[in-house]
Amino acid sequence: MSNVHDNEILSYEINLKQNKIVIHTEYIIPNKTENTTIFFYDVLAHFFDTQLPGSIILDIDTYDIHHFITDNKELLEKHKNYSWPMDYTTIDELEGKLIQEQYKYFIISSSYGxxxxxxAKKYEINVIEM
Structure with missing residues (x-):
């Protein structure tokens, strides 16, 4: 997959009906511009913070579901009674369901913004050089 390090986020779309997130980015170097689109498919949940014009991606890393549970335990407990991100009785049950359904935890870190x-179940990156 292509490197998204130092790409500026131009826009993003969240399609709740199709369970898809699309992030449009741009990377400019002398004599060349790369327009990169990042697709997340079969999205179950997401959380974006500190959106700013000129946001710059540092990296997108993939982690297992155990890291998702550990990193978001407070959020999961808070929204459990609202069936978020899905209906479950215990955190262990949720973790098992997410693993069985083959979800992955993608963390988007930023240099800025x-x-x-x-x-989601998968993501892909498409690069168009101009």
Whole structure:
């Protein structure tokens, strides 16, 4: 997959009906511009923070579901009674369901601006050089 380090986020779309997130980015170097689109498919949940014009991606890393549970335990407890991110009785049950359904935990870290995470089954990156 292509490197998204230092790409500026131009926009993003969250399609709740299709369970898809699309992030449009741009990377400019002398004599060349790369327009990169990042697709997250089969999205179950996401959290974006500190959206700012000119947000710069540091990296997108993939972690296992155990890290998702550990990193978001307070958030999961808070929203459990609202069936978020899905209906479950215990945190262990949720972890088992997420693993069985093959979800992954993608963390978007930033040099500046938008950061957050996406819980989805896969992602891909498409680069167009101009």
């Amino acid at each position: 938008l950061s957050g995470w996406v819980l």
